[in-house]
Amino acid sequence: xxxxxxxxxxxxxxxxxxRLKLREASKARGSRVKRLKMLMPAASRTVTxxxxxxxxxxxxxxxxxxxxxxSRWDLLIAAxxxxxxxxxxxxxQCLTFGSHPVVAKTQALLHVLIxxxxxxxxxxxxxxxxxxxxxxxxxxxxxxxxxxxGIDVDRxxxxxxxxxxxxxxxxPFNLEADEPPAERQAATDDEVRAAVEDLIExxxxxxxPPDKADKLRLIVFAYDVWRLELRDDLPALLExxxxxxxxxxxCKPRKYPPHIRQFLRExxxxxxxxxxxYENPTSRWASPVLPVKKSHELMDLRQTTDxxxxxxxxxxxxxxxxxxxxVMENARGKQHFGLxxxxxxxxxxxxAELCQ
Numbered sequence: 455x456x457x458x459x460x461x462x463x464x465x466x467x468x469x470x471x472x473r474l475k476l477r478e479a480s481k482a483r484g485s486r487v488k489r490l491k492m493l494m495p496a497a498s499r500t501v502t503x504x505x506x507x508x509x510x511x512x513x514x515x516x517x518x519x520x521x522x523x524x525s526r527w528d529l530l531i532a533a534x535x536x537x538x539x540x541x542x543x544x545x546x547q548c549l550t551f552g553s554h555p556v557v558a559k560t561q562a563l564l565h566v567l568i569x570x571x572x573x574x575x576x577x578x579x580x581x582x583x584x585x586x587x588x589x590x591x592x593x594x595x596x597x598x599x600x601x602x603x604g605i606d607v608d609r610x611x612x613x614x615x616x617x618x619x620x621x622x623x624x625x626p627f628n629l630e631a632d633e634p635p636a637e638r639q640a641a642t643d644d645e646v647r648a649a650v651e652d653l654i655e656x657x658x659x660x661x662x663p664p665d666k667a668d669k670l671r672l673i674v675f676a677y678d679v680w681r682l683e684l685r686d687d688l689p690a691l692l693e694x695x696x697x698x699x700x701x702x703x704x705c706k707p708r709k710y711p712p713h714i715r716q717f718l719r720e721x722x723x724x725x726x727x728x729x730x731x732y733e734n735p736t737s738r739w740a741s742p743v744l745p746v747k748k749s750h751e752l753m754d755l756r757q758t759t760d761x762x763x764x765x766x767x768x769x770x771x772x773x774x775x776x777x778x779x780x781v782m783e784n785a786r787g788k789q790h791f792g793l794x795x796x797x798x799x800x801x802x803x804x805x806a807e808l809c810q
Contacts, residue, residue: 501593502567506533511568511593513600519548520566520583521558521594527585530564537562539585546584548596558584566599577602578749602750641682650680657792684724700767702738705760714745717755739764 461469501511503522507530522530530537539562547557563580581599654671658664674680710718725731741759748754785791 500569501595502569503530503593504534504537504565505567506530509593510591511595513568513595515594515596517548517594517596518598519546519558519594520581520596520599521548521556521586522562522564522583523590523592524585524587525589526591526593527562537564542584548584548586548594556586556588558586560585566593566595568595568603575603578747604747646680646682647675649682650674662790684728694771695769697767697769703763703767704738704740705742705763708742710745713752714755717745717753718743718757721757 464472499511499513500508502508507526509522509526527539539560541560542558545557545559547555561582561584564583565576565580566583567574567576577599579602581602654667654674657670658667662670722731726733741761741764744758744760746756746758748756
């Protein structure tokens with residue numbers, strides 16, 4: 455082995471040509487590395503605290519508590535002076551980045567928005583966060599915060615160990631025998647009326663004029679629009695058309711935790727009982743179900759479906775969106791406003807018989 459300049463068999467012209475060839479190959483490798491770096495996502499994870507302060511975060515420290523350092527707390531106070539910390543009854547010991555144990559004596563309730571590759575995630579309520587006297591630029595996401603968004607690391611590891619030999623698909627659905635869903639009793643008209651009366655009473659307690667209570671009661675009971683659960687109401691008259699040459703799409707079976715499976719069984723059985731859906735073993739279309747948490751309650755879920763594949767082969771329908779400035783004209787001169795918690799933001803729509 456010898457250097458190119460010492461090669462006795464290569465002429466000077468060949469040596470120059472080889473050097474140019476090696477230099478071009480080196481540039482090509484460098485450009486590929488640069489493009490790869492541009493395509494790779496950033497390794498750093500961030501959170502936004504109270505909507506005013508963005509910090510680096512650590513999600514895998516193993517800490518049971520969510521932690522913010524004193525230096526980052528001071529930055530948060532500068533951005534949000536209304537935030538306050540309270541003294542803990544008993545100091546707690548927690549782990550920071552690198553498994554360093556520290557003792558916290560105060561905590562605060564913070565609204566935390568976690569930025570992920572799939573999109574932002576935010577717990578429904580403010581989460582307790584302990585403040586430690588140290589200078590760390592990372593916000594420590596503890597197991598308590600992860601639990602509020604439905605992430606239980608220990609439980610997921612148990613499921614991984616249980617299904618490590620499952621070769622059936624990428625994300626198999628657990629098909630063990632389950633208990634049949636309990637029968638549901640539809641709410642009576644008296645129960646619905648009592649729930650609406652409770653809303654009126656809450657409005658009065660929050661400052662609604664008592665002399666206008668009878669008029670409010672007349673308005674809220676003028677139409678049959680109140681529901682305590684899903685009913686077999688008339689569907690919307692809507693027809694969705696697929697594009698020319700559209701091919702059926704399918705998905706792999708999914709694996710869900712036990713409480714998610716219980717919710718899916720009960721909710722879909724309710725849809726069957728109401729006549730909104732029925733089992734079609736011959737269907738050539740399948741889309742994955744995506745249960746979504748509505749609050750910190752374990753079983754407060756909403757069933758959604760990932761229709762991206764189907765939407766990609768569906769003809770687009772044009773519709774006119776309300777103009778906010780014109781809508782606000784209807785509020786001119788008004789002195790009161792009300793907040794209504796809808797049971798659901800959308801309803802299941804029965805398919806046309808041709809599409810079933």
